[in-house]
Amino acid sequence: MKSHTASSHADTHIVVLDDNAKNILAAVDERKQYRKLNRLKGGSVSNYATSFVMSLPTDIKQPTVKEWHKIGRFAVKQLSTTLNIPYEKLLKHSHIVLHKENGSKNSHLNLVVSNVIDLKVEKKITQFVATHTVKKSFNMSVKKLLNEDNYKYVPKQNNVGDKPLWLAREEAAETLKQQVKLYNRGLKKLKSLLATLKLNFINWSTVYVDEIESKAYKNAINTAKTANEIEKISESSANEVNRLIEKVESLRPDAPEESRVTTKRKRRRRRQNKS
Secondary structure (H helix, E strand, O other), X not given: OOOOOOHHHOOEEEEEEEOOHHHHHHHHHHHHHHHHHOOOOOOOOOOOEEEEEEEOOOOOOOXXXXXXXXXXXXXXXXXXXXXXXXXXXXXXXXEEEEEEEOOOOOOEEEEEEEOEEOOEEOHHHHOHHHHXXXXXXXXXXXXXXXXXXXXXXXXXXXXXXXXXXXXXXXXXXXXXXXXXXXXXXXXXXHHHHHHHHHHHHHHHHHHHHHHHHHHHHHHHHHHHHHHXXXXXXHHHHHHXXXXXXXXXXXXXXXXXXXXXXXXXXXXXXXXXXXX
């Protein structure tokens, strides 16, 4: 927040208006020590402070450093009323830093308020009521010091025409509302399309698997038929070869009669077995 070497602060003049960061850390440490001495368990604080940022558009008169300081302290004063904490005590636990920009960025005020005061965690500081208080105080300060009313301000750098800021905001909110409606409709339609696509894919994959199973079955049948045909052809060929051998053997001049008779008997038996 007050680092001069950060890249985001290249064109920033940082002015610490109320340097109470040490008090914020001390308040948290005191609470820890108190709970430790009294053997109180739990209740640890992870968020030491709450930060509020106040900024102004560049197309209006900018506050001086002194005026920024007044704006910050007035916010603390208004917060003290909301939180029911004395102003001096709350100011002691508030760190105020001005980021005065020289470039295109808006100058802004950082107000950091301790979440722990007098050993107690002030929950209201982290809630909407505190943010609302700071916003109201900022608008009141700007109106008093710069004579700029946030309800009548017309942005010169935004394409909103000649309209008060409140009206431009309402129109922007309505536009956003319509865009959200269109987005939700599109999302609903997309979900419907995805559901249909998923269903189509399931149906297609089922049909495809069925086709694969059907083709595999047909291929198995064809393979079996082919195997049977091959077996038949092989058996027929073998028988044909045997017949030729037998015929050749029976026709030999030196073949004994017994062989011829035996061969003829064998052929007769084969024919009988087949029939």
